[in-house]
Amino acid sequence: MMRWVRSGGVALAVPALLLALVTGGQPAAVPEISIGSVLPLSGAFGSSGNYFKQGYSMAIDDVNNAGGLQVGAQKYHINLTILDDGSDFTRSRSLVEKLVTDQHVNFLLGGYDTSLVEAQEVVPDQYQIPYVEGGGAASDIFKRGYKYIFGTLATIYDMGTITMDYLAFEIGNGRLPKPSTIAVVWENTDHGKDYVNAVVDEAKAHPDLFQIVLNQSFQLNGTDFSPLLQQVKASNAAVFLSDAHLPDFITMHRQYLQAGMYNQFITYGARGPDQKGRQALGPGADYLVAALWWTPALKDPASQLFTERYMREYHAIPDWFQALSFETARVLVRGIQDAGSLNGPAVRDALAKVVLRNSLLPGGVIRFQPNGQVIGSYVMVQTTPGNTVRIIWPKKLPEARDATLPLPHPQ
Amino acid sequence: MYTAQDLISVGISALLTAGLYAVMSYGLAIIYGVMKVINLSNAGFVMLGAFLTLVYFQQWHLDPILGAFLNLPVFFVMGWLVYRLLVRRVMTALPIASLLLLFALWLVVQNVALLIWGSEDQSIITAYTYKALALLGFRISLTRLLVFGVALAVLTVLHYGLGHTYIGKALRATVQDPQAALLVGIDTGRISAVAFGLGTAFAGFAGGLLALLFSFTPDFGGSFQLKSFTIIVLGGLENLAGVTVGAAILAFAESFAVLFMRASLQDVVAYALLVVALIVMPGGVAQLLARSRS
Numbered sequence: 001m002m003r004w005v006r007s008g009g010v011a012l013a014v015p016a017l018l019l020a021l022v023t024g025g026q027p028a029a030v031p032e033i034s035i036g037s038v039l040p041l042s043g044a045f046g047s048s049g050n051y052f053k054q055g056y057s058m059a060i061d062d063v064n065n066a067g068g069l070q071v072g073a074q075k076y077h078i079n080l081t082i083l084d085d086g087s088d089f090t091r092s093r094s095l096v097e098k099l100v101t102d103q104h105v106n107f108l109l110g111g112y113d114t115s116l117v118e119a120q121e122v123v124p125d126q127y128q129i130p131y132v133e134g135g136g137a138a139s140d141i142f143k144r145g146y147k148y149i150f151g152t153l154a155t156i157y158d159m160g161t162i163t164m165d166y167l168a169f170e171i172g173n174g175r176l177p178k179p180s181t182i183a184v185v186w187e188n189t190d191h192g193k194d195y196v197n198a199v200v201d202e203a204k205a206h207p208d209l210f211q212i213v214l215n216q217s218f219q220l221n222g223t224d225f226s227p228l229l230q231q232v233k234a235s236n237a238a239v240f241l242s243d244a245h246l247p248d249f250i251t252m253h254r255q256y257l258q259a260g261m262y263n264q265f266i267t268y269g270a271r272g273p274d275q276k277g278r279q280a281l282g283p284g285a286d287y288l289v290a291a292l293w294w295t296p297a298l299k300d301p302a303s304q305l306f307t308e309r310y311m312r313e314y315h316a317i318p319d320w321f322q323a324l325s326f327e328t329a330r331v332l333v334r335g336i337q338d339a340g341s342l343n344g345p346a347v348r349d350a351l352a353k354v355v356l357r358n359s360l361l362p363g364g365v366i367r368f369q370p371n372g373q374v375i376g377s378y379v380m381v382q383t384t385p386g387n388t389v390r391i392i393w394p395k396k397l398p399e400a401r402d403a404t405l406p407l408p409h410p411q
Numbered sequence: 412m413y414t415a416q417d418l419i420s421v422g423i424s425a426l427l428t429a430g431l432y433a434v435m436s437y438g439l440a441i442i443y444g445v446m447k448v449i450n451l452s453n454a455g456f457v458m459l460g461a462f463l464t465l466v467y468f469q470q471w472h473l474d475p476i477l478g479a480f481l482n483l484p485v486f487f488v489m490g491w492l493v494y495r496l497l498v499r500r501v502m503t504a505l506p507i508a509s510l511l512l513l514f515a516l517w518l519v520v521q522n523v524a525l526l527i528w529g530s531e532d533q534s535i536i537t538a539y540t541y542k543a544l545a546l547l548g549f550r551i552s553l554t555r556l557l558v559f560g561v562a563l564a565v566l567t568v569l570h571y572g573l574g575h576t577y578i579g580k581a582l583r584a585t586v587q588d589p590q591a592a593l594l595v596g597i598d599t600g601r602i603s604a605v606a607f608g609l610g611t612a613f614a615g616f617a618g619g620l621l622a623l624l625f626s627f628t629p630d631f632g633g634s635f636q637l638k639s640f641t642i643i644v645l646g647g648l649e650n651l652a653g654v655t656v657g658a659a660i661l662a663f664a665e666s667f668a669v670l671f672m673r674a675s676l677q678d679v680v681a682y683a684l685l686v687v688a689l690i691v692m693p694g695g696v697a698q699l700l701a702r703s704r705s
Contacts (some may be wrong), residue, residue: 041530042525042629043530043628043630044628044630046529046530046531046628047530047531047532048528050529050530050531087630110576119684160696162486164641165423185674188673198611216674216675217671217673217674218674218675219673219674219675219676219678221634221675222677223625223634223635224428224665224675224677226421226424226666227421227424227665227666227667227668227669227670227673227674227677228427228669228677230417230420230421230424231669231670231674233417233420234413234414236416236542246532247532247626247628250532250534250626251626254534254540254541254624254625254626255552256556257541258540258543258552258553258554259542259552260543260550276531276532279534280532280534281532281534281536282540283542372561380643390416
């Protein structure tokens with residue numbers, strides 16, 4: 001009997017001892033911070049949404065590959081959850097709420113496109129979760145008194161202003177007529193209204209330089225811009241300004257070219273240098289002027305390093321989408337570090353005071369205004385043959401060159 | 412103010428658009444006419460037509476116009492199969508059943524396209540994409556002219572077929588009176604399958620032509636679907652010839668309205684016409700013309 005008890009004891013003790021040896025040496029699981037984002041990975045803004053996903057992933061991977069994020073005395077692994085809203089704003093808002101209430105994310109990275117960001121922005125203040133976005137540039141986003149919203153995109157109003165500043169410079173140089181007649185068409189959204197307001201304000205302030213001969217809005221995701229373009233043609237404007245998102249830019253400019261139209265200066269806001277646009281339009285996208293939040297043509301070390309890394313990982317040239325989303329995630333991470341805490345209000349206060357140096361953005365520094373919008377700027381480029389761009393403004397940049405103006409007549 | 416040249420230019424553009432609208436609406440009209448089913452999956456097949464045309468262009472360097480023609484038999488078979496496997500099972504159920512089924516099919520087609528091709532904008536650029544014809548002082552886009560010409564040719568062949576072939580006459584008989592068609596020995600089940608196949612073939616064909624003019628994603632086609640509804644209502648829901656008239660009315664109304672109002676309200680023209688047509692002339696222009704003749 002005793003022999004059986006001794007044998008049974010040994011039979012149980014040996015595996016127990018082995019188990020203790022195996023598990024006793026294992027470290028405790030690494031604690032996690034959960035960051036969520038709702039992006040348009042499909043639908044009208046799918047291309048741009050996927051670029052944003054790339055930028056966010058690159059920034060978060062950097063932190064995790066370096067061992068995690070140091071918050072106070074603890075290192076955390078960042079778990080990034082990205083949901084697809086299909087470019088639908090009602091779904092966008094409900095998915096952000098789902099991230100907060102079901103998946104209990106600690107922080108939020110914003111979506112892409114003003115309309116989707118505007119739908120999402122009601123959620124962060126309700127739950128006191130900091131939300132940093134680089135995809136919505138309409139100034140209305142930051143006029144609603146939300147405390148937990150931070151944006152890394154300079155406003156569309158500023159885009160309109162810098163475009164008009166550049167036009168004034170070229171008019172002064174005699175490369176565009178004085179006054180220059182302007183046909184401005186804009187998408188019927190807060191994004192477009194910001195743009196046209198800036199153009200109209202500058203035209204009113206400088207009637208000797210600018211004369212608006214056409215001011216028309218169009219519906220987002222249009223299919224036939226021929227009647228609108230006919231109005232542009234009939235206006236005989238020297239300058240054609242348009243604020244459009246990528247799908248509308250491709251459709252509108254294709255129809256512009258097919259109609260054989262010509263203006264001495266053409267801009268579609270931030271469109272033109274986008275790789276998708278250049279693939280869709282080919283040489284038709286040459287010599288367009290764009291105001292960008294970032295371009296791979298920038299020669300500063302941070303921009304060059306980012307461009308090289310992106311090309312290694314994705315075998316493609318990055319656009320501003322990837323750079324801005326990368327910086328947006330970096331700013332959020334910096335805010336969490338500065339707060340030394342995962343507490344929403346504490347991180348929010350840290351973000352309000354953050355100064356991120358060595359940034360990719362023009363100027364090299366990210367800091368926010370009291371309303372949460374970045375104190376930022378633009379760089380203006382002109383697309384050139386061979387899928388290249390030339391930086392044309394501000395002139396203080398060492399890589400800035402003269403633009404080809406007036407535009408060459410199409411063959 | 413606009414000059415006569417501006418107005419004529421808009422008119423030419425509207426005419427070219429009318430041809431495109433007609434060809435993308437015919438599929439919907441045929442299916443509704445024969446089966447009294449609103450084919451909500453039409454937009455999905457238009458989108459698929461655009462993507463298949465892209466595949467032919469990328470893999471075999473097949474011109475998109477030829478690609479659109481290749482879509483005709485491919486999508487006919489697709490439509491036939493969809494009818495045989497899915498649609499005929501709900502033909503005797505409430506109309507909502509076929510609506511939901513075809514809407515679900517649209518979503519499935521969209522998501523399959525998303526899986527295969529992703530969400531990025533696709534385009535087809537040919538040697539003539541940006542070329543234009545100079546005619547009497549007007550510049551006419553070559554692609555739009557080609558699309559109009561091809562659409563006109565195909566619709567003419569369709570009209571001839573509807574009037575001079577057994578299948579065509581059987582289709583028209585079933586549209587006019589399904590019970591009477593059955594009584595005279597027409598296999599209305601087979602005719603319905605042909606109609607669905609033909610309607611789907613036209614959707615794929617239209618998609619191929621649209622790929623010449625627009626960039627596209629798996630979401631492509633939805634906005635055209637609403638215009639197609641307006642066109643078939645304007646033309647007369649059960650009148651195939653009326654589709655051409657409806658397309659012309661919509662294209663001209665949209666194009667000229669924008670000259671005198673905000674361009675952002677362009678889509679409102681289609682919706683307003685739909686409402687007016689349903690209230691004032693539910694039988695469409697065809698019924699209006701029939702009344703005036705009698």
